[in-house]
Amino acid sequence: MTTYAIIGSGAIGSALAERFHAAGVDAVIANTRGPASLQPITDRFGSAVNAVELEQALRSDVLILAVPYDAVPEIAERKADWNGRTIVDATNAIDFPAFKPRDLGGRLSSEIVADLFPGAQLVKAFNTLPAAVLAAEPVKASGKRVLFLSGNYPEASKKVADLIARLGFAPSDLGSFKASGSLQHFGQPLVALNLLRD
Numbered sequence: 086m087t088t089y090a091i092i093g094s095g096a097i098g099s100a101l102a103e104r105f106h107a108a109g110v111d112a113v114i115a116n117t118r119g120p121a122s123l124q125p126i127t128d129r130f131g132s133a134v135n136a137v138e139l140e141q142a143l144r145s146d147v148l149i150l151a152v153p154y155d156a157v158p159e160i161a162e163r164k165a166d167w168n169g170r171t172i173v174d175a176t177n178a179i180d181f182p183a184f185k186p187r188d189l190g191g192r193l194s195s196e197i198v199a200d201l202f203p204g205a206q207l208v209k210a211f212n213t214l215p216a217a218v219l220a221a222e223p224v225k226a227s228g229k230r231v232l233f234l235s236g237n238y239p240e241a242s243k244k245v246a247d248l249i250a251r252l253g254f255a256p257s258d259l260g261s262f263k264a265s266g267s268l269q270h271f272g273q274p275l276v277a278l279n280l281l282r283d
């Protein structure tokens with residue numbers, strides 16, 4: 086059975102915990118401060134979402150990065166080989182306080198993140214909706230909330246699309262990073278776009 090970890094317990098990590106719990110999909114969650122700090126989350130979502138140390142969370146099959154973009158390298162450095170893992174990049178590369186896309190010299194942030202996890206297959210997902218929208222019930226009378234994903238490994242994208250569907254959303258796979266370009270990245274048209282598919 087595929088195991089899932091939510092890395093980060095802030096706005097996006099908490100939103101994901103809520104959706105995993107609502108859908109009855111088991112996951113672990115970790116942050117920098119350890120399981121005791123996650124009690125507010127486990128009090129609400131503990132029947133599906135289990136708080137663990139970061140090291141344990143990083144042993145899961147599918148790791149959702151719900152951390153600041155600048156925190157990704159220190160997570161990646163914890164292992165030399167990420168073979169067999171699916172990394173789901175929910176981060177956005179933002180310059181604060183300007184709240185503008187980071188200048189990455191023309192590269193996509195997810196390509197940079199992918200390079201940090203040798204052996205892993207990276208999929209970009211869960212980065213386009215504000216946390217409060219991601220946390221909300223995705224099934225409405227008029228349709229299911231759309232979640233975009235993209236990545237260079239069709240098998241990994243299928244795995245993440247299946248997870249997105251299990252969580253109640255309508256996955257919309259944009260294909261490879263070459264095909265989708267920067268559409269799903271911060272500052273581009275699909276970010277903050279809240280669509281329902283009927």
Ligand SMILES: NC(=O)c1ccc[n+]([C@@H]2O[C@H](COP(=O)([O-])OP(=O)(O)OC[C@H]3O[C@@H](n4cnc5c(N)ncnc54)[C@H](OP(=O)(O)O)[C@@H]3O)[C@@H](O)[C@H]2O)c1
Pocket residue numbers: 092093094095096097098115116117118119139150151152153154156159160175176177178179211212213214215216217
């Ligand atoms: N907020 C949104 O509406 C939104 C929407 C779309 C995408 N995003 C993106 O999603 C990501 C997370 O955003 P957020 O708003 O959820 O951030 P946040 O509320 O600041 O939470 C960040 C979380 O990351 C954890 N963290 C930081 N460094 C870590 C490390 N080295 N190892 C493990 N965990 C670490 C923090 O742990 P501690 O709790 O221990 O400090 C915290 O739980 C960002 O890249 C952001 O751009 C955010």
